[in-house]
Amino acid sequence: MTNKSSSAPGTAFRIATLAVLTAVTAVFTLVIRIPIAPTRGYLNLGDVAIYFCAFSFGPFTALAAGGLGTALADLLSGYAQFAPISLLVHGLQGLVAGLIASSGRGGRAETPLWLLAVCAGTLIMCSGYLAAESLLFGFGAALVELPGNLLQNLAGALAGIPLALAVRRAYPPIREFRW
């Protein structure tokens, strides 16, 4: 069964796409971590997965996979109180990044649009978490999280864009999976 670009994808294909990409986002957030030596902290690659979804599959897949995937990762890692925040903020991040990325005609104009999409996604993610965490545990503690969130989005841009290009080159049928 293939998703023919001439017809809209069926329900089963959309559900399969969302399930796989949500699981990818959750695994990238939960399992794959890059240690940061100076702080002894970790970068998770959830934002990489969100930007990959936005650039390769479109805004609505990124909205669902990004929001649900990060929320499930929060639930599974014992930070359930952040799940509603992640659902909203990362979902919006994926949606806006996907909308900006798909507004062009492709070709050479794509990369600048993707960079703009990452900037918009970063703004939404950082301000969303700052607002929500201020409500949850105060402005002072929320401000401390801001550099980490900025770093995560930088990693998202540095890895998400090359990943989307590399996967597209290595597996061309992915172009037909957008909806």
Added chain:
Amino acid sequence: MRIPSFYLPGRGLLHACDARVKLLLLLPFAVLFFLPLSLRLLAAYLGVLAGSYLLFLGPRELARTLRSLLPVIVLVLLLTPPFHPQGRPLLVVFSRPLVTWEGIRESLALAGRFTGLSLLFLLLLRTTDPDQLILSLRWLGVPFETALVITITLRMIPSLAALYENVLDAHRLRRADEEPSGRGALRRLAQVLPVLTSVLIQAVKGIPLLAMALESRGLGRKNPRTSLLELKSSSGFRRDLAAGLFILLLVLAPLLFFPSWKN
């Protein structure tokens, strides 16, 4: 790689309680922590939550949960007072109040709120079977397709994590005669990119196969759907709901009938 599960099986009352009741009561109990409560009342609510945790999940689980929350609690206690310079000063630096009684009160309230919400959410998740949780979300109106996505995702996460480990090992074997991996987050990110590319391609290749499997199981058909798993009977639900509302009323009683306890 073992993915943690949020459910801890058990036989307590909270485990046996209907998942729909727990989901319905989560919101009012969560809103409670955003009300302007006195520190005494907040401490009492935290005590009840901690007691419930001890009773239904055990001391080890409570200790593990509190240990995971400790870094954020310490952060809140240290960083909140400088942003609340009103009230009687305790510590003055360069003629500016750095720590005041009001600031300490606010930091304790925020730490209490964060701890209370964390314990509340975790109490729900640790005592509720994921299948019952998803069925309850369906009962609350979440579309079947969304519930199906969540169910499939929860089952795919461990296999995707294993795929990542296998691909990582394969790439390490290919690099066995090269220099050891460099330091620095950027360098590590660059090194993990080929692994991520392989994982993503493998994952994306599975989409059409999964779609075929779903279609062959009748997804998208118009005839009424049956379910292998079911929620509790309506009498069990009504009993649990009545008990839950009674507990909510008990918890709200100090606020409703003794307003002086708010301050």
